[in-house]
Amino acid sequence: MASLKALRLRINSVKSTRKITQAMKMVAAAKLRRAQQRAEAARPYAERMERMLASLGAAVAGQPDAPKLLVGTGGDAVHLLVVVSGDRGLAGAFNTNVGRFARNRVRELESHGKTVKILGVGRKATTYLKREFGSRFVGEISFANKKVVGFDDAAEIAATITRMLDANEFDVCSLIYNRFKNVITQTPSEQQLIPGAVPEQEAAEAIGPQALYEYEPTEDEILAALLPQNLAVQVYRAILETTAGFYGSQMTAMDNATRNAGEMINKLTINYNRTRQANITKELIEIISGAEAV
Template sequence: MPSVRDLRDRIRSLKNTQQITKAMKQVAAAKIRRAEALQKQSRPYADAIGAMLRDLIANVGSVDHPFMKPGTADVPGGVILMTADKGLAGSFNANLIRMAEIHGRENANLAWYAVGIKARNALRRQRGETLQVWPLAQGDMFANAQALAQRVTDDFTSGKIASLTLVSPKLVNMMTQRPELRQILPIVAAETADAEKTPKGGAVEFEPTPEFVLGRLLPKYLEFTLYSAMLETNASFYAAQLVAMNNATDNAKKLIDQNTIEMNKARQAAITKEILEIVGGAEALAG
């Protein structure tokens, strides 16, 4: 049975752990508010660019842009794996990495892009090569998204990748983040199917031409899609961390309680033992 001192040390260390997890929980709660605010601020842009894209596609008879056409079959498909830069968020990163792994097993020929340091590390473990990493939460997130968009655009238009798939978390609510796999390039017509509802014809003027504007708009659309996925990943990460740290704090409390009971028992046993010894000694003298 551990001594009173052992137990006291254990409780002290548990209390320290609890303090840390509690602090991390509070930090996550503050950061998630900020992440959500950013997400909210990007929504008007999302609405506006979506509306412009619909207007354009309704006015352009046949869309002739590389982004709308699938690449050749014999080149690898591109996959972006988006995770957080840090851990301590329960199974958040592991779930994303597992989904990417399964996708990798189903499709042999893939080219990977890593967003988030955890993604880079996982891909290094799996494939033994260190890929360039686009950090999720370091520096200017929009600039990072632009740099990534430029890279995949270059690879896509030059025929190095045939398509682009994104593995990223979806923030269902504060408690649930689900990894999601979706195709980004070529841009599928389904996304723009409701374009039919807007009136067609010469109602809108384009300068210089609808095709030219569309050629400019599609890369921006890609940039923004990646940016908003990064925002969502970031918010999901803090949500997952909040839950994980909440659980950790609760667990630490449970352990502290258990150990405190055990310590009290041990102390009581020691006292009883001492009393017995004294009484025994006194009786021996009296007898």
């Protein structure tokens, strides 16, 4: 049995751990709220953009000279996976989940004889995947030293993707990230960016018969400007959802840690008290039997 002093030290150490996890939980909750607000603020733009794209895409998609960003290169031999994860740890299985999802996807694609290229966004999944697929990496981006990730950063990633497409470095591009369902649930998922999923016909039909727009300048020119912007919007959304999901996950993880620490403290305290009592009893017995002997 551990000595009283050792137990006391353990209790103190677990107590300070609990303080830290509790503080982290609080910070994560505050950051989560802000991240959620930002994600919500970005939604109107994405929605309007989708609506505009739906009416344009339907008009242009069938044409033979449709832009590459919309219809892709035609092949599907080379896949570019953009994996978005958090930059920090201590968030439960958040980063591992997206990393594992990406790993399975890479294996699956490679077993079908495709070439895979990876663009890592966020430090955690990058380090996770690099161990196994270091040679497939074409780039990595981290926001670890940034406080707030803005649209500019997403636009930069989108520009990188567009540049690679122009250079014919890949045929299909997908985004892998943790979809933010709610604070407790984030599911890793894959979204294809190029060839772009032409927004469903329903969206175009929802606008109804008045969808006969005039275009200024021409349809093609607007589409050529709209598509890269749309790409940036998709990437931005993935980053925002990852940020929100990360804090949600961290909050849950820290909540669990705080609860576990509390349980641990209870157990240790009981143990400590029992030991102390046992010591007292032992001493009493010694005194009494000593007195009897006299």
